[in-house]
Amino acid sequence: xxxxxxxxxxxxxxxxxxxxxxxxxxxxxxxxxxxxxxxxxxxxxxxxxxxxxxxxxxxxxxxxxxxxxxxxxxxxxxxxxxxxxxxxxxxxxxxxxxxxxxxxxxxxxxxxxxxxxxxxxxxxxxxxxxxxxxxxxxxxxxxxxxxxxxxxxxxxxxxxxxxxxxxxxxxxxxxxxxxxxxxxxxxxxxxxxxxxxxx
Amino acid sequence: xxxxxxxxxxxxxxxxxxxxxxxxxxxxxxxxxxxxxxxxxxxxxxxxxxxxxxxxxxxxxxxxxxxxxxxxxxxxxxxxxxxxxxxxxxxxxxxxxxxxxxxxxxxxxxxxxxxxxxxxxxxxxxxxxxxxxxxxxxxxxxxxxxxxxxxxxxxxxxxxxxxxxxxxxxxxxxxxxxxxxxxxxxxxxxxxxxxxxxx
Amino acid sequence: xxxxxxxxxxxxxxxxxxxxxxxxxxxxxxxxxxxxxxxxxxxxxxxxxxxxxxxxxxxxxxxxxxxxxxxxxxxxxxxxxxxxxxxxxxxxxxxxxxxxxxxxxxxxxxxxxxxxxxxxxxxxxxxxxxxxxxxxxxxxxxxxxxxxxxxxxxxxxxxxxxxxxxxxxxxxxxxxxxxxxxxxxxxxxxxxxxxxxxx
Amino acid sequence: xxxxxxxxxxxxxxxxxxxxxxxxxxxxxxxxxxxxxxxxxxxxxxxxxxxxxxxxxxxxxxxxxxxxxxxxxxxxxxxxxxxxxxxxxxxxxxxxxxxxxxxxxxxxxxxxxxxxxxxxxxxxxxxxxxxxxxxxxxxxxxxxxxxxxxxxxxxxxxxxxxxxxxxxxxxxxxxxxxxxxxxxxxxxxxxxxxxxxxx
DNA sequence: CATGAATGAGCCTTCATTCAT
DNA sequence: GATGAATGAAGGCTCATTCAT
Numbered sequence: 128x129x130x131x132x133x134x135x136x137x138x139x140x141x142x143x144x145x146x147x148x149x150x151x152x153x154x155x156x157x158x159x160x161x162x163x164x165x166x167x168x169x170x171x172x173x174x175x176x177x178x179x180x181x182x183x184x185x186x187x188x189x190x191x192x193x194x195x196x197x198x199x200x201x202x203x204x205x206x207x208x209x210x211x212x213x214x215x216x217x218x219x220x221x222x223x224x225x226x227x228x229x230x231x232x233x234x235x236x237x238x239x240x241x242x243x244x245x246x247x248x249x250x251x252x253x254x255x256x257x258x259x260x261x262x263x264x265x266x267x268x269x270x271x272x273x274x275x276x277x278x279x280x281x282x283x284x285x286x287x288x289x290x291x292x293x294x295x296x297x298x299x300x301x302x303x304x305x306x307x308x309x310x311x312x313x314x315x316x317x318x319x320x321x322x323x324x325x326x
Numbered sequence: 327x328x329x330x331x332x333x334x335x336x337x338x339x340x341x342x343x344x345x346x347x348x349x350x351x352x353x354x355x356x357x358x359x360x361x362x363x364x365x366x367x368x369x370x371x372x373x374x375x376x377x378x379x380x381x382x383x384x385x386x387x388x389x390x391x392x393x394x395x396x397x398x399x400x401x402x403x404x405x406x407x408x409x410x411x412x413x414x415x416x417x418x419x420x421x422x423x424x425x426x427x428x429x430x431x432x433x434x435x436x437x438x439x440x441x442x443x444x445x446x447x448x449x450x451x452x453x454x455x456x457x458x459x460x461x462x463x464x465x466x467x468x469x470x471x472x473x474x475x476x477x478x479x480x481x482x483x484x485x486x487x488x489x490x491x492x493x494x495x496x497x498x499x500x501x502x503x504x505x506x507x508x509x510x511x512x513x514x515x516x517x518x519x520x521x522x523x524x525x
Numbered sequence: 526x527x528x529x530x531x532x533x534x535x536x537x538x539x540x541x542x543x544x545x546x547x548x549x550x551x552x553x554x555x556x557x558x559x560x561x562x563x564x565x566x567x568x569x570x571x572x573x574x575x576x577x578x579x580x581x582x583x584x585x586x587x588x589x590x591x592x593x594x595x596x597x598x599x600x601x602x603x604x605x606x607x608x609x610x611x612x613x614x615x616x617x618x619x620x621x622x623x624x625x626x627x628x629x630x631x632x633x634x635x636x637x638x639x640x641x642x643x644x645x646x647x648x649x650x651x652x653x654x655x656x657x658x659x660x661x662x663x664x665x666x667x668x669x670x671x672x673x674x675x676x677x678x679x680x681x682x683x684x685x686x687x688x689x690x691x692x693x694x695x696x697x698x699x700x701x702x703x704x705x706x707x708x709x710x711x712x713x714x715x716x717x718x719x720x721x722x723x724x
Numbered sequence: 725x726x727x728x729x730x731x732x733x734x735x736x737x738x739x740x741x742x743x744x745x746x747x748x749x750x751x752x753x754x755x756x757x758x759x760x761x762x763x764x765x766x767x768x769x770x771x772x773x774x775x776x777x778x779x780x781x782x783x784x785x786x787x788x789x790x791x792x793x794x795x796x797x798x799x800x801x802x803x804x805x806x807x808x809x810x811x812x813x814x815x816x817x818x819x820x821x822x823x824x825x826x827x828x829x830x831x832x833x834x835x836x837x838x839x840x841x842x843x844x845x846x847x848x849x850x851x852x853x854x855x856x857x858x859x860x861x862x863x864x865x866x867x868x869x870x871x872x873x874x875x876x877x878x879x880x881x882x883x884x885x886x887x888x889x890x891x892x893x894x895x896x897x898x899x900x901x902x903x904x905x906x907x908x909x910x911x912x913x914x915x916x917x918x919x920x921x922x923x
Numbered sequence: 924c925a926t927g928a929a930t931g932a933g934c935c936t937t938c939a940t941t942c943a944t
Numbered sequence: 945g946a947t948g949a950a951t952g953a954a955g956g957c958t959c960a961t962t963c964a965t
Contacts, residue, residue: 140965142964166954176930179929179931180929182957287494291493293490308486315511315513316514341946367939370948375946377947377948378948378949379945382945540924541924565960565961576926576960577924578925578926586961686889686905706881710885710908710909712912713908713912737943737944737948740950763935764936765934773951775936777949777951779937781949785935927963929963931959931961932958935955935956937955939953943947944946944947
């Protein structure tokens, strides 16, 4: 008498969806301000729902974390994809970095909290790492083909450095500070044309 | 209610000092392995003393944290001072970075835990930031004077990038990974002589 | 606000009845395996209906409990009625005891769970106690009339002893163990003819 | 640096012992009145200590349960041992049964709660079962040797029947009711002399 | 009527901190 | 001064019950 698994299950109730949305938004905000050890009670309250509702949607703290995280990551990946068409490969790379910093800046702290709280061996970590690395890899390959980038730089190098730079910066001025830092780093890796680098 | 006057307070009992020492060592180890949310009971047990004793030495969790942190920072500063005599200023800088990575590697996780747990506006944060920045500033100044370093690089840039790079890396291979990353960064900032950089 | 008059309320929808049936069956099974603290959500799921439906049928946890209990009791009473025609009164008694043990054995745990969960002063307790006592009383009376049974034995004695023996036994071998125990008890109360008793 | 395990550890603090005592007493009382699902919070309050203290003494619900249970069992075993000297073996047996009922009566409900709450496969169950069975076995053996007891009766039969009879009875009149029931049972098993049995 | 999401009271458990020994 | 027991606030989680769809 079980419903066939493949059967497109009835669309979820409107309030279910609305609450899920609220919870994710609230969680992002709360994690951003209180860090990864924020209380779930607090998240529920911020979302304006009961604690039981939170648990129904995300049966473990990890589950909520993961859902929030996944959202953020997807934005960053989408960003990279949008830039693959860019003519100048180095410029594309730099743009992606800048755009990313801007993105991260808008949700100051959120990413930091997540990056630190997430278990390095969890599925979500692997997912995000792979997604982002893949996104950068394509931009990077084009820059190397054009002979404009040190050959020994890997996508991981870029990703980790960028994230690292974001992690140590906080507060107002974040975007400018990190952008300058990142440019400093990129300058050292690239050469030619429109690069802002130089001494 | 002030204690008499300026009278140098009686030298503490030997076991008092020994306990303090044990506590700091144990705390560093426990925080390293269990992260910043390790329990104080656990620290006390690791140190082989009662929880009451821990509290006598460090009346609050924060106080213990700060004491441990301060120790680590001091090591890093001492490292920089030792390198001020080095002939080649760029080499000195690179050496400091390498040595620091090595130092951090030996206490893997410790720094991360601390960086996370410490309140950005706390006294200890200011202290450590100032100490380290000062230490680097002197090394950096010499490199600039020798014309071997981009003029627009600040000590903060160096410090924060280094720390950021350490934060995103964990586990085995830490030291090599971060060293490569840091070298990549330094290459981009410097020019001339013994630099490992190039394309 | 009373519903019209004495008008026989419309016969319930077929699915309503089917759901009620399913719920009772599922509940008996779930209580049997999980004990009296099983969750209602679990019962609903086992019955293949929503929790809301369960509540429509049994507006409180107690109500469900009672309905399940009542069913079990009725089976035991029916058993006794079927044996009233039996020629040998002592044999009839013994048969009822054996049959009861068999019945209880088939739903191992169920009775225990119920016995535990039911409030001794509740209506259902009175009901079941009265029903069963009455059932035994008739069998017992005939045995006494035939001079085959100690005069000072009451129906309650029999009932409670039987239940007690069932409560302390669990797991495989239940039926044989309890049957032997019960026979031991009956032997002591009866005399004459086909009695299995003796020394 | 670990303290040698065999070393007679310093006598526990007075308040530690006092609290442990209070907790056990309170727990027995609370379990008796509220059954095995009573809240630990309630037990702590009844004992007049904080919930944390309860947890320090009994880190799990099971642990508390076990400690309470073990106490009760030990009393029953001690009872049996005291009766081994009795001249008439059947009388000794009957006395033990009576005494036990009296004992159980004084803590009405306690045993029931325990018997039902305890996991049949737990260590404490085995312990109590073995202890009690052993105690009865010795009394029973003497009665059989004297030819005053059915040979096919085991200590388990006696124990389980007794417990079963206690489980189904509650409230005032408990002691008299159960005693009558138990005598009825014993009468059937024994013969000769001072036995109260007969028809 | 059926459904299943929402709610929140209430229990469990941990741990920083205090305090008696 | 050292010790470790006591405390209780606070967060985690479950589940009976209500209510929107």
